[in-house]
Amino acid sequence: MSAERFEKKKTIDLRKKHIGPSCKIFFSHDPIKIVQAKGQYMYDEKGQRYLDCINNVAHVGHCHPDVVKAGAQQMELLNTNSRFLHDNLVLYAQRLQATLPDKLSVCYFVNSGSEANDLALRLAWQYTGNKDIITLDNAYHGHVSSLIDISPYKFHQSSDAEQNQYVHVAPSPDVYRGKYRGEHLDPATAYADEVKDMVQRVHKKGGKIAAFIAESLQSCGGQVIPPQGYFQQVAQHVREAGGIFIADEVQVGFGRVGTHFWAFQLQGEDFVPDIVTMGKPIGNGHPMSCVVTTKEVAEAFMSSGMEYFNTFGGNPVSCAIGMAVLDVIVKEDLQGNALRVGRYLTNLLEKQKEKHPLVGDIRGRGLFVGLELVKDRLKLTPATAEAQEVIYRLKEQYILLSADGPHRNVLKFKPPMCFTTEDADLVVDKIDHVLTGMSHFPITFFTLCITAG
């Protein structure tokens, strides 16, 4: 198959005709057609190279040859469901288990972050016999209906969404913009106490907590890094109420944070979730994901008598690919690279903060970094249009970055893990230019849209 079949204009027209309009495209005013990718680079139909700072799914680098080879070889041999015995399934489960605390020993293989989180909810409901879920403000956990219900990031978007009565939204533990900030003496306890109070309110109304769910670091929510000790305290309150703790590692797992393989481990060795959900980077783009839990939770789920069958989950191809990804992470020391390059990038960005008043906050762990733009460092007025402008200007310089968070003013870095210090130099240099330009000619994103037609 040749890389391009249609003129870009025709691709856009066909997309309008045949693809659901709710499926959004990057840079909708002038979208990019990508036909090829390698490592941390993507190429458009004219061969123009883009530096990719956002595709955390292409974890070990776009089209990594080892991963492609593992997939292709297994596709030739066998691809079937997990109702037959296969070594890839158990080998891969064993390998994933080895990266986790011992008690997280039972895997369920599924096909997407959404399937993983939905199954996590089902496990929690069945294990606890309870129904109420506590989620964080601005959280996103997936696109199936049960997850829209627990994703304020989504249900805030909809005019007519009513909040599910079993879902309770706790404040995001954001020490920059949240309820308790950097100057607070003990934000971890303060935020955890919010959850404790919420549990009590739920109990008063006759509810019962099944689970607390949170990303180990909030990504769509604005690259939020919870204060250390927060999860331990939340887990205690939630477990005392009969609920369990679900850590969503769909965006942040697999070594991205640099110091640890899993982002929940940043909280300390004394913290172990009851369920961990994985996705995105797990197969470097192959549709797969996983839920890992304890024996106790798995046995309770089994005791309902209901079989769990997922047609594609855990097929030998997905497992072969998953193992190849784990191999490459080790072989190329990508976790170490995330630590080193992540620190380097964060340092460069800190210097931008000194230079540009618009840069309000730099926060990150490894190659998961956020740069929050504000118009006023005291009032923290979100610089939303400016963030959009940075993104568009970088695109003109062939750099892919995106903005997120409830105010869409947080530039988020989550590149393929082979990102280098040279790449960091390049992107920060370009950001410096854009920010410098903007301080001289503060045109807004909206002006730009009008001129761009």
Added chain:
Amino acid sequence: MSAERFEKKKTIDLRKKHIGPSCKIFFSHDPIKIVQAKGQYMYDEKGQRYLDCINNVAHVGHCHPDVVKAGAQQMELLNTNSRFLHDNLVLYAQRLQATLPDKLSVCYFVNSGSEANDLALRLAWQYTGNKDIITLDNAYHGHVSSLIDISPYKFHQSSDAEQNQYVHVAPSPDVYRGKYRGEHLDPATAYADEVKDMVQRVHKKGGKIAAFIAESLQSCGGQVIPPQGYFQQVAQHVREAGGIFIADEVQVGFGRVGTHFWAFQLQGEDFVPDIVTMGKPIGNGHPMSCVVTTKEVAEAFMSSGMEYFNTFGGNPVSCAIGMAVLDVIVKEDLQGNALRVGRYLTNLLEKQKEKHPLVGDIRGRGLFVGLELVKDRLKLTPATAEAQEVIYRLKEQYILLSADGPHRNVLKFKPPMCFTTEDADLVVDKIDHVLTGMSHFPITFFTLCITAG
């Protein structure tokens, strides 16, 4: 990667340790380890060949070289999300659209049958503004929580499941064992009137119908073929109530029924669903699926303001694989083969019915065939143990078949579409032997289990 890494015993032990026990295995008393497959054959770790009569996912044949090649080539080039323009996405959408009535023109690409059906529900809720769903008895629509709610096949399995108040279960239009049978003058109208009455009851209680969902032919529900004209009448009642019609083609689509590409088309040209969901065979095992709907439904979904983002859905690799599957179906005339071999198989099975009193009913379309075993042809007492015994005995003869339906007494044939008349001869000959043996020595499945340890 070598095909086998562990002794079978070790694989079983590791599976017990690391894979959720709710994930069941075929022939749990003595499971099969499959290491390779080709066409309609699977091979165990000793090289023993099995004839595969059940894997409808491996639609164009296990590991079809054209499909493997398309996947491998695209994996090398690019695999990323649909926020970038890509020709595979629009080309594939166009190709799928061409197989459907014109008004079904908008696609959403997702990763599993469950994701497809959950999205179909979300579309229906948003488009109609209503909440109530009518589903058929014994239906299975997927494993995510919203679908367990509408899958009596599943929620009947669980001791403590409570039925969702928005879900209403209409009788399965089964003319063999259902409420209105073969001798009824107009079962299509009788079954459709049940839906009409249900709509009225829902209205009386203040509910409002969002959708009726059904497989075009019920598979897990027992290979049920609804009488012609049933869907038209149901659609009329449901649409009059403001609801829409969702046809689940996850098991039965892509030419399997022989005369048509989609099983809903068996009802006649005057029937067009509002939403069609696809899955299983769509990628010959690759995790992918699709929801197709009308412009009106898609626009209503968009008007909520909520973006729909599915990380892996519609990636260039899945689309390349999907197109390769469509190509092979045409190139090898697999739909024609399904028609011819399906007729041949059904005729052979009809002769078994003449010969063995245990065979109560033969029903099928193309390579989707059910053989229902009963102990008494008048009372229709399900011959459940006997069905299990047939399955186990065939396995000893290296033939893979399974039993399903609410009484697990329906032998279901849904082989890869390259199944031949010789394959049909073989499996029917073996069934004949087993049934003949059973009439002389009516030992039960349970006896067999005990002797087998």
